[in-house]
Amino acid sequence: MKQILLLVFGFVLLASPAQAQSTAEPPPSQTGPFSGYMDFHFNKPEGLPGELDFHRFVLLFHHSFSPRVRFVGELEVEHAFVEGLEDAGELELEQAYVDFLLSRSFNVRAGMMLVPIGIINERHEPPVYNGVERPFVDTVIVPSTWFEGGAGIHGEIGRGLRYRVFVMAPLNALEFNADEGIREGRQKGSRANVRNFATTGRAEYVGIPGLTVGASFWTGDSSFEAPRLDATVHIGEADARYQRDRLELRAQFAQVAIRDAGRLNDAIQGLTGISPNVARALRGFYAEAGYRVWNQGSPRDLVAFVRYENFDTQYRMPSGFQRLPQFDRDAIVAGATYYPDPDIALKFDYVRLRSQSQIVRNTNTVNVGLGWWF
Amino acid sequence: MVVLMRVAGTLGTLAIGLVMFGSAAPGGQAERRAIKISAERFAFSPSRIELTTGEEVDVRLRSDDTSHGFRIVGADGVTVNIAIPKRGKGEISVPLRIDKPGTYRFECSRMCGAGHDFMRGEIVVKDRTADAVDKERR
Numbered sequence: 430m431k432q433i434l435l436l437v438f439g440f441v442l443l444a445s446p447a448q449a450q451s452t453a454e455p456p457p458s459q460t461g462p463f464s465g466y467m468d469f470h471f472n473k474p475e476g477l478p479g480e481l482d483f484h485r486f487v488l489l490f491h492h493s494f495s496p497r498v499r500f501v502g503e504l505e506v507e508h509a510f511v512e513g514l515e516d517a518g519e520l521e522l523e524q525a526y527v528d529f530l531l532s533r534s535f536n537v538r539a540g541m542m543l544v545p546i547g548i549i550n551e552r553h554e555p556p557v558y559n560g561v562e563r564p565f566v567d568t569v570i571v572p573s574t575w576f577e578g579g580a581g582i583h584g585e586i587g588r589g590l591r592y593r594v595f596v597m598a599p600l601n602a603l604e605f606n607a608d609e610g611i612r613e614g615r616q617k618g619s620r621a622n623v624r625n626f627a628t629t630g631r632a633e634y635v636g637i638p639g640l641t642v643g644a645s646f647w648t649g650d651s652s653f654e655a656p657r658l659d660a661t662v663h664i665g666e667a668d669a670r671y672q673r674d675r676l677e678l679r680a681q682f683a684q685v686a687i688r689d690a691g692r693l694n695d696a697i698q699g700l701t702g703i704s705p706n707v708a709r710a711l712r713g714f715y716a717e718a719g720y721r722v723w724n725q726g727s728p729r730d731l732v733a734f735v736r737y738e739n740f741d742t743q744y745r746m747p748s749g750f751q752r753l754p755q756f757d758r759d760a761i762v763a764g765a766t767y768y769p770d771p772d773i774a775l776k777f778d779y780v781r782l783r784s785q786s787q788i789v790r791n792t793n794t795v796n797v798g799l800g801w802w803f
Numbered sequence: 804m805v806v807l808m809r810v811a812g813t814l815g816t817l818a819i820g821l822v823m824f825g826s827a828a829p830g831g832q833a834e835r836r837a838i839k840i841s842a843e844r845f846a847f848s849p850s851r852i853e854l855t856t857g858e859e860v861d862v863r864l865r866s867d868d869t870s871h872g873f874r875i876v877g878a879d880g881v882t883v884n885i886a887i888p889k890r891g892k893g894e895i896s897v898p899l900r901i902d903k904p905g906t907y908r909f910e911c912s913r914m915c916g917a918g919h920d921f922m923r924g925e926i927v928v929k930d931r932t933a934d935a936v937d938k939e940r941r
Contacts, residue, residue, distance in 0.1 A: 464915075466916075489916075489917075496876055501919065533906075533908065533923065533925050543917060551845075551917055551918050552916070554917070557844055588850075591921065635846045638841065638848045639848075672867070726890060727890075771890040802869055
């Protein structure tokens, strides 16, 4: 009888989470069946007209088949309008996977997944990073948002050491170019050619409060449309984030190596008539410091930040190809993020972008953004 | 009654073992150990906590960003599920006692972003007697 009483007592209490003690304010916001985030920007490059852009409208779906089998989906409309060409907007299925949660250290995931490289690609909700636009390094060196179809394993081993290893569709080297590196080579899970598979992974240490340290890799033969080439792409990346009291620091380094880049340029020139001048190595890094000027929680929550970025999509050229200085760029981004609510970020920044070229004009841009998560 | 006894027997003395206390320790009771956990996209810190059987603790949760959830998954499904308020909105305290040794998973139960399913941890519950012997040996 005592056992039954204990059981009943336990379940009655468990059914009423209000029993927990709280020093919290009652939650004023409610979440519906969907989650998501939005990104609304105003960009004003010096000497050019300003532009209003509803950059991202993203909905996330989450369903549990059971406590151990789950589905996550992420559907995104970019630039508010889809016409068929990327500049006019995109409708993207960025995530759609099933997670089989077997144990803390070993789980299986399959479907459309984010490539686990860098700070931003897996952690890109507007309130979690400073700056209206994502860092340049996370755009042209690590081509976020980078997603592909595949399968793999993930988990946490030891105290705070996490890993993920996925097999995914490779990049298409025939789409690489000088300006944006490997970015246009993403197959995006759309009838992706998997003559070869790519392998990617990340190890991340989160065992010390406030500190996250990560390292990632990607390796895969990307020459499936030109099988005589061996355009294998290797990416190595390392990053760290640290937060203590009012101070927030983050840094990232990424390098891309493209094998057989000389012959790849010849092959693309043979197809299009123009040499894309693809490099054999691309490199980028950035460091950012933020300081919480107001730290009382919203609505008195304001971060001032400055970020230095250096990125070169022609860091090393194949023999016989000219390195162009306009692709060796650096940027200083300075601004502020104000949080009227922890899930709403009102952002302002000034970007001073410079290249090593004496001919190509440098640009300064003022950006204002409103992003939110729900 | 026989059926109820069987159910109780099958599940064990709260064999799933998780007991959430109804109220904070009133004056006069010994103060419980506080275990502080912070939640941030997409990790709990610390993500592994240790208890001994029957130990009464307060799990104090706060968020460094959005609202998260804290759910303890027992052998029979969900047993504790509570919302962690957003950054700057205070902390939530969950009184907890687990009577059966074992490893229990906890996880974020509120969709918090692309890496939501990475946000997990574990509670390792050691047998009180065995733990005392271990300590004595040391």
